[in-house]
Amino acid sequence: MPILGLTTKKDTPIETSQLGKAWKGKKKTQNRAGEDLKDKFRLEIPAPYDKVIMAKYGTMLPTELRVFFPHEETEKVFETWNDAVTIQGLQHRCNGERITKEVVTKTSYRAGKPYPKRHRQDCDRPCLKGPDEVICKQCVSTGYLKFYIRELFGVTGMQQVIVQTVTGINDVVGVTKQLRAFEEKYGSLSKSSIPSPYTWNYVPFVLRRVPKDISRPLYDSKAKAYKGGYGRGTAYPIVITEDPEWLEFWQNHMRRQMILQMVQDGHTALLQPEDRAILQEMQSLELPMATVSGQLPVAEVEQKEITAVIAESPIQPALQPSSDMSAVIESAEPVVDTFEAADQDAAEAYREEMxxxxxxxxxxxxxxxxxxxxxxxxxxxxxxxxxxxxxxxxxxxxxxxxxxxxxxxxxxxxxxxxxxxxxxxxxxxxxxxxxxxxxxxxxxxxxxxxxxxxxxxxxxxxxx
Known part of the structure; x- marks a missing residue:
């Protein structure tokens, strides 16, 4: 039987436990927050899984994280609240208008002996902010970004998530806008819109911290009050991008689908020379012999649909590059992903040391x-x-x-x-x-x- 309010189905999310945390700053010293790590993340992952991070990234302070998101919707991937936090921990949580959760002290028992224990409980009462305040003085806008680290996914599966804490209105709003843009683009933050076996059919993302010039209100740390006016500074917000290799694969797939749609609609004459070359390649594909569930393979379907249209509107050969351009192409050096090369070097150095x-x-x-x-x-x-x-x-x-x-x-x-x-x-x-x-x-x-x-x-x- 479930425990009401604790293990009931409606209260239990998809991820059953939190594997570790990711932070933007160093560990706090005494009662002071840790110094910002700027372009790095600080991972707190227990053994033995930290060995995987060391083997792949070469450090527990990586400059990027290759991740999957556990949910399709932004609100589930990035949970945001106005949290009132003290040295003792969370005091209450509100949505900007109503306090929805508070922490109270109740009596618990261990070995039959009573002792006080902090307990979170649901509530519904007005927010403590004043009429001219955007947020009450006790609260800080806080977001909790949930993700799987891609290198750990094959070991921990889809039940262990990492939580990145994001504070401040600018960072919280920035991450939310990025996630919503990706949700609009792909229809989901987790499920890939095209078959992608090597990513377990997830959309792979990369998290980085990129420097950005911002304007900040002037603050007197001794008086613990704002002076008035603004000053310039540099922040390192979280920037979310698709995995470059997967993104190229997705773009090629969508381009072929659009070419096929134009051929079906009779707009072959509008195709650019590069698109005509791709169409010729699609037409000349060798068809696989086997089918799945009685359906024709994608390549065979495309070729059968294209053939009838091609007979009516023959395709001219694609434009060939000039001799000068050919020389430039042959002499061009391939672009190397510096992040990937650095990760491989660090991982290899770790193995050699061991x-x-x-x-x-x-x-x-x-x-x-x-x-x-x-x-x-x-x-x-x-x-x-x-x-x-x-x-x-x-x-x-x-x-x-x-x-x-x-x-x-x-x-x-x-x-x-x-x-x-x-x-x-x-x-x-x-x-x-x-x-x-x-x-x-x-x-x-x-x-x-x-x-x-x-x-x-x-x-x-x-x-x-």
């Missing part, structure tokens, strides 16, 4: 996680092929045998354990103790129930 340690140190760190007995370790060491003379390779093989032995003792078949180990190493890039921690956390998903023993007798009579 793998360059002495074999004894590497195995010791792994066994701190596995906690295997000395006799077992001795037997496993005897099964390592040491003929190569490569200490790093020998240590890696030894660690893999340790993991497989641990999995065998936890009802996971060697084949499944090997697949899990390869996925964590190749796809996530984690090694040694990070690999062991993730390996242990994922093992319960691969446990197979033990097979029941077949009876040899029935009512005292042998079955054979």
């Amino acid at each position: 793998l360059s340690r002495e074999p004894r140190v590497r195995a010791g760190e792994v066994n701190k996680v596995l906690k295997l007995e000395a006799e077992i370790l001795k037997d496993l060491w005897g099964g390592v092929d040491q003929s190569s003379g490569d200490d790093a390779a020998i240590a890696s093989e030894y660690i893999e045998l340790m993991l497989l032995h641990y999995a065998e003792g936890h009802m996971v078949q060697q084949r499944d354990a090997t697949k899990l180990m390869v996925r964590l190493q190749d796809e996530l890039g984690v090694v040694d103790e990070g690999l062991a921690e993730l390996f242990i956390s994922e093992l319960p998903n691969h446990i197979r129930p033990a097979q029941k023993e077949q009876p040899t007798t029935f009512n005292g009579v042998g079955i054979d």
Whole structure:
């Protein structure tokens, strides 16, 4: 049975728990807020998942985050309130007109003994702001941006979200406008409008903090009051963009759909030379032999619809670039995504640092996680092929045998354990103790129930 108001279906959101948090500033010191990190995010993610972040980003203070959003609507992805917060935490929450939630102290019990506990409860009473105030003095406009980090999605699934706290009217309004624009463009902030298997059919986004020149009211920190007037300053608001690779794929798909629609409407003569070249490519596609659910493949449908129109209005060859332009194209250097290159370098440096340690140190760190007995370790060491003379390779093989032995003792078949180990190493890039921690956390998903023993007798009579 559900607990009313706590675990009832209407009160339980899609994400069942919060994996971690993302912040725009350093950790607070005593009663002061932490210094702004400017173009960086600060991630608070528990072990062993922080190893994935270190392997992919090389730091817990990345300059960008590759994310998916868990919901389709802006209001669910980015929850915004006017929050009154003190040292003790949240005091009350309002929507600008009515206070909808407040924190009260109630009596709770632990081991039969009463103690005071802060408790959030719903309420409905007027906001405390004055008639000439946009927001009451106690409140701060606050938004809670929920997302999955793309590199963690394959490990944690769709039940663990990261929450980015955004404060200030400008930042809250800015993030809301960006999300609504994407929702209008794609019809959803989560579900992709075109098939996208490599992103689990999600729309992939990138979060960055970009410097922006702004005007701020002058504030006296000692008097804790505004002086009047404004001064110039630099802020680093959150900027949301689509993943560049996915966006290019989406644009190419939509362009082909528009070309096909123009051909169907008889507007072939209006196509630009580049579009005519794409149309010719679509016409010459080799059709796949198999179909899905009795439907024709997309390429075959496009070609059949195009063929009839092409017979009536033949397409002229696309314009070829001049010799001068060809030389420029051939000499042009490819554009490199500096963010992606930096991430790959950091991840590779992290792996090299971990793998360059002495074999004894590497195995010791792994066994701190596995906690295997000395006799077992001795037997496993005897099964390592040491003929190569490569200490790093020998240590890696030894660690893999340790993991497989641990999995065998936890009802996971060697084949499944090997697949899990390869996925964590190749796809996530984690090694040694990070690999062991993730390996242990994922093992319960691969446990197979033990097979029941077949009876040899029935009512005292042998079955054979």
